[in-house]
Amino acid sequence: MTASVTLPRxxxxxxxxxxxxxxxxxxAGVLLLLxxxxxxxxxxxxSPYFYPAPxxxxxxxxxxxxxxxxxxxxxxxxxxxxxxxxAGALLGVVFGVAIGLNRTVAVTLSPLxxxxxxxxxxxxxxxxxxxxxxxxKTILLALIYVVFFPVLYNTLLGVRTAPQILVNALRSLxxxxxxxxxYAILPSALPGIITGLRVGAGFAFRGLVFAEIVAAxxxxxxxxxxGTQTQQTARTIVGMIVMGLTWLAIDLCYLRPxxxxxxxxxxxxxxxxxxx
Amino acid sequence: xxxxxxxxPSLRVPVTATLxxxxxxxxxxxxxxxxxxxxxxxxxxxxxDRGSYRIVLAFAPERFHQLRLQEAGRLVEVRERTVYMMDVxxxxxxxxxxxxxxxxxxxxxxx
Amino acid sequence: xxxxxxxxxxxxTWLGTLPFLAILVLxxxxxxxxxxxxxxxxxxSAIVDFxxxxxxxxxxxxxxxxxxxxxxxxxAIGMAxxxxxxxxxxxxxxxxxxxxxxxxxxxxxxGIAWVPLTIIWFGIGNGSVIFVIANTIFFASLYNTVIxxxxxxxxxYRAVRSHGGSGFALLTNLxxxGALVQLLLGVRTSMAYGWxxxxxxEMIAGSSGLGYMTMEAVQWQRTDVIILGMIVxxxxxxxxxxxxxxxxxxxxxxxWGLLQR
Numbered sequence: 067m068t069a070s071v072t073l074p075r076x077x078x079x080x081x082x083x084x085x086x087x088x089x090x091x092x093x094a095g096v097l098l099l100l101x102x103x104x105x106x107x108x109x110x111x112x113s114p115y116f117y118p119a120p121x122x123x124x125x126x127x128x129x130x131x132x133x134x135x136x137x138x139x140x141x142x143x144x145x146x147x148x149x150x151x152x153a154g155a156l157l158g159v160v161f162g163v164a165i166g167l168n169r170t171v172a173v174t175l176s177p178l179x180x181x182x183x184x185x186x187x188x189x190x191x192x193x194x195x196x197x198x199x200x201x202x203k204t205i206l207l208a209l210i211y212v213v214f215f216p217v218l219y220n221t222l223l224g225v226r227t228a229p230q231i232l233v234n235a236l237r238s239l240x241x242x243x244x245x246x247x248x249y250a251i252l253p254s255a256l257p258g259i260i261t262g263l264r265v266g267a268g269f270a271f272r273g274l275v276f277a278e279i280v281a282a283x284x285x286x287x288x289x290x291x292x293g294t295q296t297q298q299t300a301r302t303i304v305g306m307i308v309m310g311l312t313w314l315a316i317d318l319c320y321l322r323p324x325x326x327x328x329x330x331x332x333x334x335x336x337x338x339x340x341x342x
Numbered sequence: 343x344x345x346x347x348x349x350x351p352s353l354r355v356p357v358t359a360t361l362x363x364x365x366x367x368x369x370x371x372x373x374x375x376x377x378x379x380x381x382x383x384x385x386x387x388x389x390x391d392r393g394s395y396r397i398v399l400a401f402a403p404e405r406f407h408q409l410r411l412q413e414a415g416r417l418v419e420v421r422e423r424t425v426y427m428m429d430v431x432x433x434x435x436x437x438x439x440x441x442x443x444x445x446x447x448x449x450x451x452x453x
Numbered sequence: 454x455x456x457x458x459x460x461x462x463x464x465x466t467w468l469g470t471l472p473f474l475a476i477l478v479l480x481x482x483x484x485x486x487x488x489x490x491x492x493x494x495x496x497x498s499a500i501v502d503f504x505x506x507x508x509x510x511x512x513x514x515x516x517x518x519x520x521x522x523x524x525x526x527x528x529a530i531g532m533a534x535x536x537x538x539x540x541x542x543x544x545x546x547x548x549x550x551x552x553x554x555x556x557x558x559x560x561x562x563x564g565i566a567w568v569p570l571t572i573i574w575f576g577i578g579n580g581s582v583i584f585v586i587a588n589t590i591f592f593a594s595l596y597n598t599v600i601x602x603x604x605x606x607x608x609x610y611r612a613v614r615s616h617g618g619s620g621f622a623l624l625t626n627l628x629x630x631g632a633l634v635q636l637l638l639g640v641r642t643s644m645a646y647g648w649x650x651x652x653x654x655e656m657i658a659g660s661s662g663l664g665y666m667t668m669e670a671v672q673w674q675r676t677d678v679i680i681l682g683m684i685v686x687x688x689x690x691x692x693x694x695x696x697x698x699x700x701x702x703x704x705x706x707x708x709w710g711l712l713q714r
Contacts (some may be wrong), residue, residue: 088550095551116573134443135406137370170464177469178476184694185687188653189664192671192679197493269649276565276653280668283409287566294569302569306562313561319359327353 118300123307126300136289140308143285146202147274150209154270155263158214162221162259163251172222179218187212187273191280205277212273213266217259224258225251260328264321271313286312374440381439381447388432394418396448397425397438407443414438426450492674499677500684507681512666517685520662523579524651527586528644532636535591539598540624540632549599556595564589564650572658581658582651589650593643594636601635602628641698648690663689 082090100120107119114122130136165172187208194204232250241249278287286305293302382388397411402423411417414437415430423445430438439447480497507513542549542556567588571581605627613619613627655664667682 091547091550092554095553095555098551099555132443133401133404133407134441135404138406138410170468173464173466174468174471178472181473181687181691184690185683186649186652186690188649188656189667189683189686191656192667193676193683195671196674196676196679272565272649279565279568279657284406290566291569294573299570299573306566306570309566310558310561314558315359317561318355320356323353323355 115297115299118303122300123303126298127304127307130289130301130304136304136308139285139289140312142282143274143278143287144312146205146209146278146285147270150206150274151213151263151267151270153206154210154213154266155217155259157210158217158262158266159221159259161214162218162262163225163247163255165218166222166225166255167247167251179215183215183219187269188276191277195281200281201283204281205274208273208277209270212269213263216265216269217262220258220262220265221255222258224255227258228254256328257325260325264325267316267321271309271316275309374442377442378436378440381444382436385447385449388435390432392429392431393435394426394428394450395430395435396450397427397444398446398448399423399425399443400445401443410441411438492676495677495680500680503677504681513681513685516661516663516666517689520651520655520664521689523582523655523662524586524647527583527651528590528647530583530587531590531647532594534587535594536598536632536636539595540602540628542595543599543602543632544628556592560592560596563592564646565653568654568657571654577658578660582654582662585654585658586647586650590643590647593639593646597635597639597643598632601632604635605631637701640701641694644693644698648693652686 104120107117110117118126127136165175190211191204191208194207198204198207228251232254233246236246236250274285275287275290278285279291282288286309290302290305290309293299293305392415399407400423403411403420403425408417408420408425411425411427414434415427417425418428419426427450435447438444477497480494483494484491484496504513538552542552564585567585568581571584575581575584609627609631610623613623618626651662652664652667655662656668659665663682663686667679667686670676670678670682
């Protein structure tokens with residue numbers, strides 16, 4: 067929309083800007099879905115146990131807030147999520163750097179790590195339950211496990227691709243190993259770390275819900291499960307919606323800005339290849 | 343204290359989001375403290391050690407509430423919207439009174 | 454022998470077996486050094502015994518086959534639904550704008566979160582598991598289809614048009630293959646999510662399969678079954694990854710020069 071000559075508005079600009087038009091269409095899509103859902107309830111003719119209506123879900127949402135259940139469950143879930151994410155990421159970075167810097171360690175540990183990663187995190191839940199019982203420990207361990215590997219691999223990649231020129235330059239100026247780490251290796255590994263974090267955060271979010279369904283007595287995942295167990299399926303849907311909105315919030319507020327900040331800063335591009 | 347990457351404008355969103363979360367938690371905690379004071383004031387004197395109380399809710403308690411209250415003391419009976427408890431320490435009582443789904447706390451003679 | 458130059462020799466690859474040997478040694482030593490209930494960590498012999506037994510009576514094969522069958526059925530259904538919708542979204546701006554928010558939201562809850570609902574709708578068993586897998590694959594494939602179509606260079610469009618092709622010819626000769634490329638590229642990640650969805654949903658809502666076998670054993674404290682289940686799950690994924698995905702990658706993507714190795 068570049069008009070260096072000013073023409074009357076009708077000739078150059080649409081009534082609604084292009085961007086707002088897209089947002090409106092998106093909103094219309096959401097609205098259409100909700101209306102279709104609400105109208106389909108009498109058509110489908112099943113009880114709210116099988117097929118709750120949006121009105122049931124809204125009522126359930128209000129009920130859960132009024133009774134103080136939703137805030138507590140939400141806080142519990144978020145606490146577990148971020149604790150597991152932080153711990154897993156920290157371990158992943160530490161091991162990634164350690165392995166990346168030392169060739170022998172890398173060759174020794176790689177096959178084991180590859181095999182462990184192949185045992186998906188959900189497959190570890192049963193043995194965690196046997197060893198640590200139901201509850202916080204099991205959930206945290208599952209989260210740490212699932213965040214550890216993507217962060218590890220991507221950190222490893224980032225460390226290995228640190229420009230050797232930089233490292234040599236620092237060394238020739240008399241930098242200690244820690245200084246080389248801090249000023250050359252870590253900064254160039256950062257985009258990789260953030261990518262690993264983003265992948266890990268996604269896996270961890272789904273893993274959290276699974277772990278809570280199996281091994282928790284509170285939390286959004288537990289809410290989703292409990293709703294169907296107590297004939298309150300509307301609560302399950304509330305849980306699912308909260309889950310979706312929470313992920314969108316986490317992605318928009320934390321993951322994407324972090325990714326943009328590190329990649330913009332160093333002008334590096336990360337391709338989809340690194341993402342597993 | 344210089345935050346890392348404070349020169350990157352795109353980090354404004356995560357930092358703001360975190361601050362908002364902290365602010366919400368702080369506000370919640372303050373509201374709970376104020377509410378606890380209000381409800382306990384209606385109660386009058388609080389015995390220094392474990393006591394028995396009648397906890398009145400705005401609705402019939404669900405399993406969630408019973409579990410929460412069980413952490414604070416011994417649940418003796420549930421009658422409609424009222425929960426009868428024993429062996430509740432003052433600190434635990436304060437915790438219960440702070441919950442916004444608790445309408446009021448009254449003393450109970452244990453019978 | 455490599456010449457003795459300035460470069461250090463690469464560490465030998467057999468080092469990679471050391472951690473496994475270390476684990477096996479520790480595993481053998483532990484019950485002799487510490488006291489603990491045997492269900493916590495059964496001796497290696499128990500696992501080998503159970504492995505042999507379940508291979509002999511065919512139960513391991515049956516469970517594995519059941520799991521893999523569900524995976525591929527769910528994959529097929531998910532893809533079949535995702536590709537048409539993905540094409541519609543990629544080709545029509547209005548459809549895209551309308552559906553995007555809804556689909557982004559639904560993608561955030563794809564997979565496991567649906568299990569409790571599916572238990573109500575389909576009960577415990579194949580229906581629930583396949584639904585969850587299809588759900589997971591659907592969203593992954595949808596995303597890949599859209600990206601795939603969007604990344605077709607305009608020059609190719611012009612090339613097809615200049616040969617007099619339009620509409621159906623455009624679709625079959627240009628758009629579908631373009632989407633397919635991205636789908637194949639994304640098969641590995643979609644399958645990663647799909648595999649997790651399979652194991653997880655079998656654990657909660659399955660009546661047979663590897664996930665079911667592993668979770669069921671918790672009730673009976675048969676840790677040997679659990680550990681064997683984990684090992685088989687790991688091995689199958691490794692095999693699938695090595696053979697299927699790299700094979701696909703080699704035949705398609707590298708052949709067409711999209712990826713250099």
